Amino acid sequence: MTMGDSNKNLYAKMIVDVVLGPVLEKLEKKDVSAAQTLRAAFTKVDNTLPGFAYDYVKGILKKAEIHDKFDLCETLLQLGGSQDCEELRISRQEPTFQELNKCATALKKILSRIPEQIYDRKQFLETIKEIASAIKRLLDAVNRVIAEVPAADNGSKQILEDRKKEFVRYSKKFSNMLKEFFRDTNQNQSVFISANYLIYQTNLILRTVKQECC
């Protein structure tokens, strides 16, 4: 399958969140300075050269001669629900923010199950229902966070609203991909990609809330 630029950028960002992030977190326990330097370097390079993280990891996989042993899109999706790093966790202890953490983790976990369930129609349909519920809970939680933002801080409110709108846009894309898949079950890869986008958008919401509210 030919990698479109947008998919490559998505994979690169997912790799930063679910592959490099957790690894650097572990490194932090041994050498904080090295970990932080590397984190800053990766972020800077990936911002300058979008897709760098993808090329980097692909290079490592090729070197290890395992690059063709698994599907990267599927794997990133599975990792997306199981890997959680400090960088994506909101530190504020108020119930509203902790609820957002919980809802985000729950949605990502359900989405990450798609690769193993997509071929079992009955199970997959149940998962889709769970996804619908989880999306609603997440956005309810986002609404509650937005409501907590002081009235004077319209800028932050707007940023969060925009982030929410973006998430809804990708949710609709995901729903459309599902329709396509049910018409043609060869479209599973499109479902994985759109689910990955949804996980990425979830992480963006968390980052944005951290940025605006913490």
Add this chain to the structure above:
Amino acid sequence: MENGEWFNMDSMDGMRRQQSNYEVVNESRNSSGYSLQSEFHRESDHSEYQVQFAGIIEDIQVHVDITNRTEVLRMIDRGKMEQMIPLKVSGERNTILSLSRYNIKLMYRDHSAETLIIRVPIHEIAAVCYVNDDGVHILAVKYGNPERCSLLVLYCDTPGRAERICSDVAQCFQLVYTDAVVQLLEDTIGRVENSSTGSPTINNENGRKYSFFSASQLSLTDPRNASKTRSRSVANSDSGQSAQSYQAELLRSYLEQLRNKFSVDELAKFSTLLKQINEFSPKNPMDLQAVFKEVFQLYGNERKHLLAGLCPFIYEKHYDKFLEFLKKQGISLDNGTLSSRHSFPACTLPPSVTVPPLLMTIWTANWSSWPPPPLSW
């Protein structure tokens, strides 16, 4: 072939794959019997099967479980005694069962002429079962609505054909259900898109019984109900999520919460009290307080946290008093399902619009029915 093969419209494990001259067999099924690539996917797709039409047995009890072989045969015997179906079917007329993702159609076909006997939409079918009664291959289709059920009785020449029909109907059920689930996702996204406030969270429906007619559909989920979900959501999207339809949706979500916590009688009382509050024009303001107190008593200590969720359905004229009352009872809106005071827009529906008592009656009478019937204002 064993007697009494029961088709729960779920697993087709171990089922027959007999070729007949009439039908083409599709082998692309996964382990749970759900076809990955349905034969009935396109709108024009349909299959035809040669059957014999025995008759229709009316007024079947809604709760009858036609996975029970004895029950089915008992009904057929009753049908024969009451002459709803003949003791023997001659098979003179060429009867065709046509199946598509939308309906089952039974027709007599003579040369080029077709006479419709009956058409049953897929979403009205509760279950299909095949019974081998001493070599007679009976296909029974239970269909209808919550008020009235019937049993369509057909005979097949071979067990393979009967099983094939059951399997293909299951495929159609699956398509309807799949469509409904995707529609549910779309509707959810549509609702959250329009929601700028913390609306009540929809409960996860995973553990919910969808089956209305019998336990036989539990694993597949009643497509009749799934279809209703779809038609309801189509109606909502057509109205463009007006404030009225949005509040109707809020009410539906709230009622669903109550359904899990209240008894049927309590729900009926709730309906009456809500109506009283919103139609109230008290000469003495204390009378309104008395109604609030009754509502509070109805909810009780264990459920009083749900009172906060009632706010959107209280008319503007009484909204402030209701809030005051909640505060006095120590009920904080921030602990409710809604996030802040500003999430509680007072209900602005005209005074003539109330929770229809009929809605509450229908809804509370059908515990296991989902979704609740469409709101009509």
